[in-house]
Amino acid sequence: MKNKVLVINGTVSPIEKSYSIELTNQFVDEYKKLNKExxxxxxxxxxxxxxxxxxxxxxxxxYFNENDAIKYINQLKEVNKVIISSPMNNFNVSALIKNYLDxxxxxxxxxxxxxxxxxGSVGLLDHLKVQILTTQGAPLGWYxxxxxxxxxKGTFEFVGAKVNEPILFAGTKVDPISKMNPKExxxxxxxxxxxxxxxF
Ligand SMILES: Cc1cc2nc3c(=O)[nH]c(=O)nc-3n(C[C@H](O)[C@H](O)[C@H](O)COP(=O)(O)O)c2cc1C
Known part of the structure; x- marks a missing residue:
């Protein structure tokens, strides 16, 4: 079956310096090898x-008008899979991702x-399979x-999606990762x- 995969990116980092974009790119490259169509x-x-x-x-x-809300909800209804990437910004997703979810x-x-x-809520996006890709400056467990x-993960499960094992790449602001470029x-x-x- 040919899937439609929506790749949502919510980092504010410059593209070439972004670990979350590189993580997404490497994930998509591997995904395409297994799902060519x-x-x-x-x-x-x-x-x-x-x-x-x-x-x-x-x-x-x-706020919930045709252009800003319904259009993007319809987009989620028209795809089978979502890959969403977000860095941590002040202990949560970026404001771009928060505004999207809102x-x-x-x-x-x-x-x-x-x-x-x-x-007792019923998720209406239960056709979706979701992959979460996150980054954060601090190593895992600092905060x-x-x-x-x-x-x-909880948010997408709330709307009924099946969430695949997330990948968190932590410690991007700390040695040794901070000394490597995103690709390395x-x-x-x-x-x-x-x-x-x-x-996935
Ligand atoms: C405004 C802002 C707030 C941030 N807040 C946190 C934070 O609360 N905790 C943390 O571990 N890292 C924080 N960071 C670091 C980023 O999560 C980290 O640098 C991330 O790798 C940047 O996004 P990227 O992966 O797309 O490059 C923050 C970065 C920015 C720009």
């Missing part, structure tokens, strides 16, 4: 007006019955209260990437 669709949130818009009291009534997490479109009872990887750094986890790709 699949269509890859790229969504760089830096280029989407929607992802610059934060929900406020002023814009609440028009638009697409819409009751009766991507989930329903959120408040009926705990765990346990900040876990953007778990946040993304991400190449050190090539085996992990291959293993995870095989399950």
């Amino acid at each position: 699949d269509e890859i669709i790229y969504l760089d949130l830096n280029k989407e007006e929607m992802a610059q818009k934060t929900l406020t009291r002023e814009n609440m009534s028009n 638009h697409v997490l819409l009751a009766d479109h991507s989930f329903s019955y959120k408040y009926a009872k705990k765990d 346990p209260f900040g876990d953007h990887t778990a946040f993304l 750094a991400i190449s050190t986890i090539n085996d992990t990437i291959k293993n995870v790709v095989a399950k």
Whole structure:
């Protein structure tokens, strides 16, 4: 079966210096080797007006409009797989990713019955398989209260998606990774990437 794979990128790093973009590129390269027919669709949130818009009291009534919300929810409905990459920014996903999620997490479109009872919500994107690729400056465990990887996993599971084993590349701001360029750094986890790709 030919899949449509949406690749969402939410880093604010310059492209050539970005570990999360390099991680995504190496993941997609390995994925294409196993899934030659699949269509890859790229969504760089830096280029989407929607992802610059934060929900406020002023814009609440028009926030979930056709162009900013429905269009992107429909895109999620039209693909089979999502690869989403985010660095940690102040202990969470980047604001671009948060703004994207704020638009697409819409009751009766991507989930329903959120408040009926705990765990009683129904995810409406249960056709999706999702791969989470995250980076962070600090090594794993330095700030346990900040876990953007778990946040993304829980969020996509909430809308019914099946989430593959995430890859977190931690410690990008710390020696020895900080001394490597993104290509060298991400190449050190090539085996992990291959293993995870095989399950996606
Ligand atoms: C505004 C900003 C906030 C950041 N906050 C954190 C943080 O809270 N924790 C952390 O470990 N790294 C933090 N970092 C470091 C980035 O997560 C890290 O450099 C990441 O690799 C950058 O994205 P990239 O992987 O696309 O290059 C922050 C970076 C920026 C620019």
